Amino acid sequence: MSAALTGSGSDPALPADLVEVGHVAEAFGVRGGLKIQPYSAQSEALLGSRAWWLRKGTEVRRIEVADAKRHGAVVTVAFPGVSDRDQALAWKGWTVLVPRSQFPRLAEGEFYWVDLIGCTLTGKNDSDQEVVLGTVSEVSDNGVHAILHVACVEPVAPGQPTQPLLDARGRQRETLVPFVDAYIRGVDLDARRIDSDWPEGF
Known part of the structure; x- marks a missing residue:
């Protein structure tokens, strides 16, 4: 593992906004390439950052x-100083992190999944009144x-x-809610809130 590396787990210079975006899944080819498995269908954060942790x-x-x-479905990459398959395999299983501040800007109406986690989801009760349904704990892709x-x-x-509803x-x-226009009325990341027409108890 001969890439030029810096930093440690206790290094105060580590960015405070590091986000897990994937992991090293496997070597790629025989010349030191690596396969990165993104944690979401969005790989822009991996592709748009010049430095990973x-x-x-x-x-x-x-x-x-x-x-x-x-x-x-993966991202391939070369690390400095990693020139053969054995060196690449030494990285297998490492988690890849990127500072949130380095994520590329998305088009209006598009959101990074990591920004949706922790948001409050509202929906509608039987009287068509707005109610809080819960908090987004994870985002996946079907x-x-x-x-x-x-x-x-x-x-x-x-x-x-x-x-908590037990x-x-x-x-x-x-509950699993499709993140599509048919159900989602609006997203306010500043308020950490997602408004939907998802019915209570569904």
Whole structure:
């Protein structure tokens, strides 16, 4: 593992806004290339950043990225000083992080999944009144569109205290909401809120 690297897990110079965007899945070819598996269908953050941070356990290293490109569902990349397959395989399993501030700007109406996580989701009750349904805990992709995984709460009016909505086993319920125009009315990242027409209890 001979790439020119800097940084450590306790380095105060590490960016405060690092976001996990993927992991090293495998070597690519015989000349030191690597396959990166993105954590979402959006790979712009990987492709648009000149430097990545790689983490394994408590160790964090900074790498200058060369020749990152999409290759099907993965991103292929070359690291400085990594010139053969064995060197590339030494990176397998490392997590890839990129500062949120380096993410490329998206078009109006487009959002990075990481920005949706933690947002409050509102919906409609039987009286067509707006209620809080829960908090987005994860975003996934079904191959057609993004899916919001929502940790449900007892429905209340926006601004009121919330309590987790539990199932029969005492676990917090989760609902899956398609992130499509048919259900989503608006996203306000500043307010950390997503308004939808998703029905209460669905």
